[in-house]
Amino acid sequence: MKQVYIYRSFERFWHWTQAFLIFFLGLTGFEIHASISFFGFENAVKYHNIAAYALLILIVFAIFWHFTTGEWKQYLPTFKNLKSQIDFYLLGIFRNAPHPTKKTVLSKLNPLQRLTYLGLKLLVIPIMVISGLFYMFYRYPQGQGMATINIESLEIIAVIHTLGAFLLIAFVVAHIYLITTGHTILSNLKAMITGYEELEDDDHEKESKVNKEVKLETNN
Amino acid sequence: MxxxxxxxxxxxxxxxxxxxxxxxxxxxxPKVVDLKEKYSAAEKPTVDHSKFAILDQHFDKPQDVTEACVTCHNTRDQEIMQSSHWNWERPEYIEGRGIVYLGKKNAVNNFCIGTQTNEQACAKCHIGFGMSEEGFTFTDKANIDCMVCHDNSGTYIKAQNKSGYPDPALNLNEIAQHIGKPTRDNCGVCHFFGGGGNNVKHGDLEMSMFTPDRSIDVHMAVEGANLICVDCHTTENHQMKGKIYSLSSMNVNRSTCEQCHTETPHEDNILNEHTIKVACQTCHIPAYAKANSTKMYWDWSTAGKLKDGKPYTEEDSLGNHTYMSIKGSFEWGNNLTPDYVWFNGTADHYLLGDEIKDTTKPLVLNQLHGAYGDFNSKIIPVKIHKAKQIYDPVNKLLIQPHLWDEKKGEGAYWVDFNWNEASEYGMSRIGLPYSGEYDFIETEMYWPINHMVAPKEESLSCESCHSRENSRLANLTDFYMPGRDYNSYVEFFGKLIIILTLLGVLTHGAIRVFIAKKNNKAGN
CATH class of the missing domain: 1.20.5 (Single alpha-helices involved in coiled-coils or other helix-helix interfaces)
Incomplete structure (x- = not known):
């Protein structure tokens, strides 16, 4: 086992900012939806809109980061090992069987994670962003001169946006639980905070090389 | 670091x-401060009417005052004769009907029903002298009553049931010398007392507004901006801006908040966007009839009970009539939450002679048009006045009864208490058939609430409408409103998926904990 620098600073910053924004958007969003009551409707709307813009800006940076670093390749779906990964969560984990997928800097995600995060990034987040933008710039039917976008009814936008919000909550619940399934209960959480995680070191030399390069990069 | x-x-x-x-x-x-400054400047009259020799004389009859006025204001009489204040009617375009001349002259409402055959009594609120059942010349300029609107002495008053003539005891000389811009008193003496008493009709126009405080009306507040009626109901050549939809049908010449405040008066853009679909009044008039009660229900069918052969009245604890032999029973309300409807500025009316299509449902006398999908429509607050009034069940027509007369035996209901005779007389005068049978039908009128604007700290908050329970707009269901509406399938599916996920991870976690403990024990 070896301490490996696996999550770079931007990645961690992006992760935690996004986590906070999604939590905050959920809180204010479900207040607008009248499911909970906390800030008051008016403030909830105000804060929800500000947080929405913050998330949009963050997403733009994150996309840029993914493409410039090549990290987007982490999410390429693979069906190799998919079945054994499912078997691990359903059975192996209870028998202390080893993780079927090796976590390395170049391949941080197991096949199941790849599919889930790809779905999140290509489906749920875009749906939330697009329906959210429609929600924000929606104008009443033919809204006299202020018509940016004319849609007959807000209902379809609101329904999609709400549905997405429910899915995100379900995702967060599963996500928070699944991070406890690392080497130890807290090792995944610690990795996302410090960037370092103990990984099996069969590709020792290669990894430490990459690790150094990464460190150099981030220090610039 | x-x-x-x-x-x-x-x-x-x-x-x-x-x-x-x-x-x-x-x-x-636009800064409210600037508006306040604009309206705080006291207007100085350009002439002093007490200095004119022609006004310093004894006037035998009120027409003589008018003759004196028009010697100087020699085109104003023509302006007056084109106004609805004078003509009691106005050309209105109503979709499906075309041009209709509509006004107090011929309209029907669910208060005192109509002026026809009762002109001498109703003319107390006409800006003329000598209106009577026998006919009235709307072309004789001497009959214009300048004083009722322009008296600034505060003494002018019209006599009861005298065809619009003033109280004969008045000193017309004194009044003629104190002429000026109409004050709240001039307008209020008619508009606050429509329907036979204070605040009977409108709910948002009543005598507390002669000298209101801020909580009654933030614009007219004596200690505040102290606006008078004609500051908003601006007038050019005696044509006044604004009208009420009990008598109007077209989306023209409306007096609006936007005249001063523009369509986007808030600092918050989201609030400004609301003005596309929500009228200012909706949020800024949270309650009406704030000081005195307004009539909400008028049941004509109980009229006619007599005590010892004489008509009588009953009052509630606030002094509101609950029963009058001549009019029937009433229900009143105060500090009321308005109802809300979509309104695009056009309305249809029940016109005398229209056949009532469905006598089982309440008949709406002035149907306000509007819908969410209609781009001219906004949500407005209204008072809905309900009544039970007389109609002819055979011909399916509302009846214009003869209510008032000077003497007995003329068929006037208020004197003889005979519906049959009153209907016979009324309907024959207006040239409509009467079958000899009468009954009472439920009717409704919609009165837009425009006055009694509250101080901004009392205006509605978001939750007044954007809430699941007790939304003020609960009855307007033709659109989706965040905070009020939701899709029950999405709600069910969303909650289900969260619960299933939770159950899944809890079960999974529990098994892990259980096995870990077992292994620990085994290890020991």
Whole structure:
């Protein structure tokens, strides 16, 4: 086992900012939806809109980061090992069987994670962003001169946006639980905070090389 | 440390950009301070009417005063004769009917029903002298009553049931010398007492507004802006801005808040967007009939009970009539929450002679048009006045009864208490058939609430409408409103998926904990 620098600073910053924004958007969003009551409707709307813009800006940076670093390749779906990964969560984990997928800097995600995060990034987040933008710039039917976008009814936008919000909550619940399934209960959480995680070191030399390069990069 | 600083800086940039994107549409609404300054300047009259020799004389009859007025104001009489205040009617285009001449002259309402055959009594609120059942010349300029609107002495008063003539005891000389711009008293003496008493009709126009405080009306408040009626109901050549939809049908010449405040008066853009679909009054008039009660229900069918052969009245604890032999029973309300409807500025009316299509449902006498999908429509607050009034069940027509007369035996209901005779007389005068049978039908009228604007701290909050329970707009169901509406399938599916996920991870976790404990024991 070896301490490996696996999550770079931007990645961690992006992760935690996004986590906070999604939590905050959920809180204010479900207040607008009248499911909970906390800030008051008016403030909830105000804060929800500000947080929405913050998330949009963050997403733009994150996309840029993914493409410039090549990290987007982490999410390429693979069906190799998919079945054994499912078997691990359903059975192996209870028998202390080893993780079927090796976590390395170049391949941080197991096949199941790849599919889930790809779905999140290509489906749920875009749906939330697009329906959210429609929600924000929606104008009443033919809204006299202020018509940016004319849609007959807000209902379809609101329904999609709400549905997405429910899915995100379900995702967060599963996500928070699944991070406890690392080497130890807290090792995944610690990795996302410090960037370092103990990984099996069969590709020792290669990894430490990459690790150094990464460190150099981030220090610039 | 450097990384933390970098992260914090980056975070700050994101938040600042987000907030500035929100605020990028910098907008300066018209300052209320400027408006206040504009209206605080006291208007100085350009002439002193007490200095004119022609007004310093004894006037035998009120027409002589008018003759004196028009010697100087020699075109104003023509302006008056084109006004609805004088003609008691106005050409209105009603979809499906074409041009209709509509006004107090011929309209039907669910208060005192109509002026026809009762002109001498109703003319107390006509700006003329000598209106009577036998006919009235709307072309004789001497019959114009200048004083009722322009008396600034505060003494002018019209006599009861005298065809619009003033109280004969008045000193017309004194009044003629104190002429000026109409005050709240001039307008209020008719408009506050429509329907036979204070605040009977409108609910938002009543005698507390002669000298209101801020909580009654923020614009007219004596200690505030102290606006008078004609500050908003601006008038050019005696044509006044604004009208009430008990008598109007077209979306023209309306007196609006936007005249001063523009369509986007808020600093908050989201609030400004509301003005596309929500009238100012909806949020800024949270309650009406704030000081005195307004009539909400008028049941004509109980009229006619007599005590010892004489008509009588009953009152509630606030002094409101609950029963009058001549009019029937009433229900009143005060400090009321308005009803809300879509309104695009056009309305249809029940006109005398229209056949009632469905006598089982309440008949709406002035149907306000509007819908969410109609781009001229806004949500407005209204008072809905309900009544039970007389109609002819055979011909399916509302009846215009003869109510008032000077003497007995003329068929006037208020004197003889005979519906049959009153109907016979009334309907034959207006040239409509009467079958000899009468009954009472439920009717409704919609009175837009425009006055009694509250101070801004009392205006509605978001939750007044955007809430699941007790939304003020609960009855307007033709659109989706965040905070009020939801899709029950999405709600069910969403909650289900969260519960299933929770159950899944809890079960999974529990098994892990259980096995770990077992292994620990085994290890020991």
């Amino acid at each position: 450097r990384k933390i600083l970098l992260a914090l800086t980056f975070l700050a940039i994101i938040i600042i950009t987000a907030i500035s994107v929100m605020k990028s549409d910098i907008y300066y609404p």
